[in-house]
Amino acid sequence: MVSSAPIVWLLDSDPALRWQVERDLLGEPAAVWQATRARIATEGFGARLLALQDPDGQWAGGAFFPADFDFHGPEAAEGAGQPWTATTWTLNSLREWGLRSTVLRERRTAELLAENSRWEYENLPYWGGEVDCCINAWTVANGQWLGADITGIVDWFLEHRLPDGGWNCEWVEGSTRSSFHSTLNSLKGLLAHEFATGGTEATRAARCSGEEYLLRRGLFRRLSTGEPVAPWVDQFAYPFRWSYTVLNAAEYFRQAALLDGTPPDPRMADAIELIRAARQPDGTWLQARPHPGRVWFEVDAPAGEPSKWLTLFGTRVLNWWDSQA
Template sequence: MSVADWLMAGDPAIRWQTMRDLLDADPIEVVDERARVAREGWGARLLSLQLEDGSWDHGAWWPSGRRDTDDGQPWTSTAHVLLLLTHLGVDPDAHQVREAVGRAFASVRWEDGDQPFLEGESEACSLSTAISIGAYFGQDMATPVRRLVKDRRSDGGWNCDPPWRSSRSSFHSTIGALESLVAHRRATGALAPEAGEAFLDGQDYLLDRHLMRRRSTGEIVDPAYQRFSFPTYWHYDVLRALEHLRESGAEPDERAGEAIDMLRARRSAVGTWPLENTHRGRVPFVMEDGDGRPSRWNTLRALRVLRWWEERA
């Protein structure tokens, strides 16, 4: 079985993105396959878990208000499920999807400040998540975007900690903010000048650090950045950063060359990439076979990153 055939044997979420990003399939066939995400497989399972109160697991970020446990952070709440649906590429115009997100947006409120879901909280992580979700599902997120832009740090990125706690940016927070700005730009067609400047500065923050290193010493910031996960949730890794650069339409930059070499080196003899760093915590359901096993998600993501790099370099 070829790698493409193996990917096409997966969930509809994998199939339609493989058809679009790797196989250059007929756009009508891609649309038809994408429509299955809301009706079958992982996407349909996530939609079916919505509760009568409009939430997933009775919470915006924390299920039923619960915080971290010895088993890690729960990933079953509204924000994490809706963000995962955007990664699956569920059709936002599908009837059952419109109904589900409409109920969530109308009823779910954030735990720390009781804000409506689409407003996000004051810190960059939940605010970025709200922007990414709202923009994907056709909501006007201009006001939260302005708040996010004002929250960036002087070194060009973002940090979910308040400025009095940390004046420096975080890889984790910066990648989430950048992804949300891409989502907003895709939904609206353009970024306001201040947001556009913040976006470019944020990308430079990551690229100046070669997507994984300290600018001051050149040391790897965290070995976990070199291990590829999916879903990433709020966690940063190099593949997530490369995917962002591809999604944003950026031109290949030599500062990402080391990360590309690392990505190529992780490819197995049969052409697949493994799942390497599953983040601890309760999940709605397991999508893949576990760390060390071939991952359709990471293989799809790696192949389209390399295609972007090699075709545009």
């Protein structure tokens, strides 16, 4: 059963979004949504990003930051927001939108990045990852998608899991407590690896411990007090980028349940109600303030207006939850 959602409005969208509406909200035959998905490479958002790829396989000349980024200039000032145009962010978008990996494999993207792209951190090779959990998680997901060897980074996650079960990008600064943001992004990388390979007993155990970290906290509460961990937990904005919200987390758990063949965990109930409470009377979700920073082009509504992407995610999550009730 499809929850109340403005389907005609959602269908009037870029192929990157439309195919997911057809598959996940309308239950269209595979031939229908697959045909729409194939259009990502030749029109709309996907085609625009593909046209911006550099001859060396990168985007904007850099791994995580554009080649022209001034780490001491106004763009690096607090509150300015980092640029979202470099290679990792662009690959994240194309992968999450559903571009077929064959498009980039035919361009030898993985090989070109191995030859030409280095992390801004200590000039490390691209497919070897670096020290940031979130960056490494995206590299696992993107590398798995493109056929690169990311085995070493998967092993890195096993070695850098914290005693409370999750991860924190600030481990390099001595942090021993997990972060909601870092843990969710790490889980996404491990899940992508497991979808593609089946994983190992060790990676499945690591994913389970990370999920427990979030579930024990109801996806948004402090374990110590039961209070919300921060006001950002229900401030939904697309693209999600690196940030944690209960909608971003619930979408992860929906995907994990599809892989595991399990029902939703009842400990998510309060988080689901935060998502439900944000739905407008017309069935849409409003865009909060998107992350500031340079982009190639806008892919969603301005702040305060109905967001097609958030409406897709919100409707899909509630359908999943309500169908298991």
